[in-house]
Amino acid sequence: MLKSFDIYSQNNILKIIVALNLLLVGSGALIFINRIINKLEDREEQYVQLYARALGYVQTADVNTDVNFIVQEVLVANKTIPAIYVNEQNEPAYKLNIDIPQDLSADETKQFLRQQILEMRKNHSPIRVDLRDGDFGLVYYNNSTLIRQLRYFPYALIAILTALGLLAYLSFSSSRRAEQNRVWVGLAKETAHQLGTPLSSLMAWVEYMRSDPEHYEESVTDEIEKDVQRLNTITARFSSIGSIPTLKEENLNEVVTHFTDYLARRISTKVKMTVESNLPPTQVVRINRLLFEWVIENICKNAVDAMAGVGELRLRMIPLHNDEVAIDISDTGKGISKANLQKVFAPGYSTKKRGWGLGLTLAKRIVEEYHNGRLFVKSSEVGKGTTFRIVLNKET
Ligand SMILES: Nc1ncnc2c1ncn2[C@@H]1O[C@H](COP(=O)(O)OP(=O)(O)OP(=O)(O)O)[C@@H](O)[C@H]1O
Ligand SMILES: [Mg+2]
Known part of the structure; x- marks a missing residue:
């Protein structure tokens, strides 16, 4: 039965592996795409350089030279990189791949382009276009939509x-x-x-x-x-686990005393069993008696097992501050190590030869899901003993 517990811890390892893989894929993609972006940016910069050179050439070339191919190859071919050429008079003279809103006057258009230039300058410094007599223009540009x-x-x-x-x-x-x-x-x-x-x-x-x-x-x-x-x-207990059990108001002292009397007759006489109550004799709780008795029985049986049939088994009922009552079940058995404290409630966890490892799982389910209470190990010391605590809501 220990085996099935191992599956649970393996699941945790699986989760970690899946998470690590996700992280790896994510960061791998990030690095990869950044590389592509860098390459694209390099290419786009080269492209704009070419555009700048073409612009310079067009303006400085001999009148007889056929510059038409440059316009075809460079100016028209580039369809995605937005660019603006500012001439030697500091006027935006050409633009590429920029949609200017309709109905703008000439002045407004200039204004709009200057705004774009400001944006572009944030990302890239402009490329200089040398003209005649030491004059120069500037090409501003931005990343293509693809890069963005x-x-x-x-x-x-x-x-x-x-x-x-x-x-x-x-x-x-x-x-x-x-x-x-x-x-x-x-x-x-x-x-x-x-x-x-x-x-x-x-x-x-x-x-x-x-x-x-x-x-x-x-x-x-x-x-x-x-x-x-x-x-x-x-049989009645089993069938009530399958359906939603009905809860009834019961006198807790009476239920526990009655049931432990019955249990005492079934366990080794070498186990000294005591029941104490600090509750008012009329204290009522809402429980399903059959299932609640089952919980007590499971915990007591575990206690007897932990003591190897010899020791003290003590049940104490205590009122808690906040409308709750506690039922503490203590033994003088072998105790539970810190590492195993959480495991004892896991289905399939058992250290016994013939154990199913279901007793505490079922008990916890019954207390917490059906009775809206809590079941936990209150304290345990290896070699000294263990106290389990059931907390139920008080009926006032
Ligand atoms: N009072 C206790 N003292 C020490 N160990 C305990 C105590 N109660 C439970 N355990 C440990 O928790 C394990 C799980 O208990 P659980 O009742 O769920 O299963 P089990 O008793 O082994 O099998 P079964 O399904 O037959 O009840 C036990 O095998 C034991 O190792
Ligand atoms: Mg058990």
Whole structure:
């Protein structure tokens, strides 16, 4: 049964591996895309350099030279890099790949272009175009839309990967929980169902034996009837786990004392069992008696096991400040090490040869989900003993 616990810790490792992979993919993409962006930027800068040179050439070349190809090749071919040429009189003279809003007057257009130039200067310093007689113009430019979109890409990617990871994690853990719940309920219902038929025939047999006291000694019949009753109780518990159990107001002192009397008869006489109560004798709690008794039984059985059948088992009922009551169950057994404190409630965790590792899981589920209470290890010391605490809401 320890094995199935290992799967849980393996799941944690799996989660870490998945998270690390996501991180790796995210940062890998970031580095990769940054590299591409740098390369693209280099190319775009070269392109603008070429554009600047072409502009200079067009303006300084001999009148006879055919400069048309330059205009074709350079000025028209570039369709994505926004650029503005400011001439020697410091006027925006040409523009490339900039949409000017319609209905602007000439002055407004200039104003608009100057605004663009300010933006461009933030990203790139302008490229100088040398003209005749020491005059020069400047080409301002910005990144192409491609680069601007690429810059967002890694962040979008990381956001998507994180969302996916989160989704996977959530569905993973909720499906595991849902599956566990289905297993519980299925197991419990099936057991109750299977026990039902042989139980009713057993009861019929008991009746038969009772009607024939000459052949069947009465004390034996009584014993058998008690066992059948006990099986009946177990069946009832199992079937109530599958459905939503009904809670009823019960006197806590009475329930605990009554049930521990019954338990005391079933455990080793070398275990000294005591029940103390600091509650008012009329203290009422809302519980499902069958299931609550089951919880007490599971915890007490574990305690007896931990003491290897010899020691003290103490139950104490204590009022708490905030409308709650505590039921402390202490033993003088082997204790639980710090490392195992959390594990004891995990399904399948058992240190016993014949243990299912389900007792405490079920007990916690019953207390917390059905009774809205709490169940935890209050204290434990290796070699000295352990105290489990059940906390329930008080009915006032
Ligand atoms: N009072 C205790 N003192 C020391 N160890 C305990 C105590 N109660 C529980 N444990 C530890 O917690 C483990 C889990 O307990 P749990 O009741 O869930 O399963 P189990 O008793 O091993 O099997 P079963 O399903 O039959 O109850 C036990 O195997 C034991 O190692
Ligand atoms: Mg147990």
